[in-house]
Amino acid sequence: MNSSASQTYLKTRVNIFATQLFTDDRILELLDMSLEELSGTFGLTGIIESSLAPQQLNHALEQSLLHSLMSDLSVLLRPLDGTSRVLLIYWSRKFALFNLKTLIRCKLNELSLEEVSSYLHHLPDIIRLPHEKLLQAENILEMLHLLEHGPYQSIARQARQVYEEKNEPFSLDAAIDRSYFQGMVKYSNSNSQIDREGLKELIGMLTDRQNLLWLLRYRFMYQLSSGETYYLLVPFGKTLDRNRLMELVNLDSFQSVLEKLPPKLRRIVSGTTNAMQARQRLDFSLSREMRRLIRFSPSPATRALAYLVARDTDLKRLNALLQGKLLGLDSELVHEALMPPALQEAA
């Protein structure tokens, strides 16, 4: 396929895929469905009706939804080449990094691969970590050493240096997350002219969301100092630039941080009282922004990545809905979790 044919193919593919993204009305419809209707609609009846233990059932559902996301990714990768392709693959590595963090915890708790496998995502070979080999390592440093030859080189090296200095899992997790986002920023900068602006905007939005959540969590849940919190952020967001972040980390209460946010972000998170609520609002807003990019961005790679981000958020919501129904949680509570009151009114 030549370049323009590839771009047209990719845009068409994304448009077709985008029809399955959840609109606000669709979420309200899903909220009213029974567990049987939900599982029938999303082809999960086999898993729901299986006689799996609750923990295995959760994992099987999560895995099935992730599998559908990975299938979409593999289709979208076909017409892509160069750094756009690399960036999309890099984005999906977050699932492998989730596995890495799980493996690290298992190593700390001395669990075997059999015991840990129910917690791990099954991922395509292109991003999969060598789980067996990693668990054979005698300690965490050796595990990170093993990843220093390959696509996780930069993340593993930074994580190892931090672990050598601080020797505790929180800093290790933070270092892994931070390195991952720094990689995203790096790849968005090295893209082709047509994709660069769109991808920078998209990754800027993702970084803003993540920075705000990290800031709230590190400062007010873990009580880190302003300097350390700032160092753990990635100051390359779209609206939360260096100066704004430095101003925000110096504030000493959750509400004062919200008040000092740029107007657009402030509107999204106003009224929230903790990082969890803020995260819900930010995810909804991000989904809407992604849908806007899918429709209007001139860059096919941006549209593809925007679709994947929006789809990932949707699948997480669907998973939460299924879990809520399975556990027999109060429907009001599930409603609130998936569609906070402020957003319900807007819908």
Place this chain on the structure above:
Amino acid sequence: MFSTLPMKHLRIQLLTGDLPKASLILAELGVFAPDPRPILEAELPAIPGEDYRHFYTQARSRFDKIARHVAFNDTLDIKDVHAVSETDLQLTNDWLGEVWSDCSEFEEERHRLRDQLHAIDELEQTLDNFSNLNIDLGRLQQKSRFLEIHIGMVARTQVKQLEEAVGLAGYLLYRFLEREARTHVIIIGALDGESAELKSVLDTAGFRPLQVPEALHSEPEKAKTSLQEQQTDLQQRQQQLESRSAVWGTSIARHLSKAAQTLRQAAPYFQIQNAARNQGSLSAIQGWIPAREVANADARLRQKLHNPFVLESRNPTADERPIVPSFISRNRLLKPFSLLVKQYGIPRYGEVNPTLLFAISYILMFGMMFGDVGHGAMILLIGILARRKLGSFTLFAVTAGISSMVFGLLYGSIFGYEHVIHAIWIAPMSDPLYMLTMALIWGVGFLILITLINIINHLQQNDPSGALFGENGILSLLLYVGLLWGSFNVYQDGAFGVGAAIVSLSTLLALFAYKLMETEASPGERILVAAIETFETVTGYASNTLSFLRVAAFSLNHVALAVAVFTLAGMMEETGYWITVILGNLFILILEGLIVTIQVLRLEYYEGFSRFFAGDGKAFKPLTL
């Protein structure tokens, strides 16, 4: 040699305690491939040896890591082969764990010493950088009542963010030297109780402090000498560490060889995995074995297992044929050709093994396309001289060289000279049409042989309709022969001939009818698909036959290239003439030699293998020691 060996499905019922020993005996035989299908799941629900496999995996991983640092003897003592119990394996694993712990300490010490040496090197650079300024770095590092100062290095990409982060804690950061990926910085701030916050930020940023000698300003020479002494001391410690590591390596080498032996003996039971099942003390192992080896396996098990066992063997069922592994007789002479066949795929169980046909036809076609006594001799010579590097491919080069020499004699060609020796058969350029005709006849013969092999394969797989009607089946072959016959008649008499027409038309119609019945679609689509596929059969044979014209084309090309070289050489004086002839011959040898090698491989793969060889068989992977 012409087909995969007949196989039997073997089931050995035995006591669970004998499983490691039985696995070892089967591995010694080297002809048993485990079958992991859960056939016996109902009777024997458990898979034994879970702990054994865990110990083996961990021990193997530890051993591999240690083996990268310690030299040891890895030859298996055949006289001392015995089954490894779980307890012994666990002990070996524990010992390897201790050894790896020691080995890691050596490694860590190596890293520490290297880092310290690196730090001194960085410090010397820092001191050189400050040598022209009247600044006492040593005093900067001394404890002060009012100021807190840190001198050190940080990753270059993180400096800006660190500068801003320490700024939030009330400190200032100055960069004074950039080296490779690191930047040297001074961080300075008021001593007001924010040290803990700063330390936390610096640790998170991977800040590496540089220790400046206190006497740097007052006695700079003494400080420099001190640094050099430290450097020498570290280098001595490095040497001592290497000596200690070598002594330690020697002290464990013997035990490590024993561990290697233990792991090799434990490997068969580990590899057998799901092919062994058990219920309490009763177990069974199942797998595939060449039919001719069953009696031998039985005898060896009887000889070495002291407890009773039951050995049953049966032929593969029709359903099992696709999963039966293909055991191809190993022949040292055919090894390089076998490797090239494997590049295409593995024959299915029962299929004709194409290796011998490939070897003969490849060597012949290479000679036909690159016939030259001199060039052949060069290939032969290179093959012999580079035999260590070429390994099993030496024979490939030697046979190709000899074939080239033989055809060189037949064509009367030596280093491109066509008149030095007399052609035993024909000089290609003397009658190109004859050469092309010969190539076509070779191609026709090759394709007919290949089609016959395909028919045999279908019959072997118990697929008579495929053998008769299928692509490259009997009807296709008759159609091909009919068309060739008709074409020959046209060439000889100007008419296709009734006999040829009857054969061609009847087979064409039969093929069309079969494809019509076989296709599942609407009537119109069915006719269209059948017509296209039948037409494709005809064009396929025609194009494949014409492909073989390249056999003659390359023999002519060889002469033409030589003529071009001699024409160029003829334009030079004597020295230039010989230089051009030598360089021209090298050019022909390397470039044309490579092209012919690839073209013959292409003919074999695409005109040959694709007609009869699916290549989707399962390789026979026996347990081995």
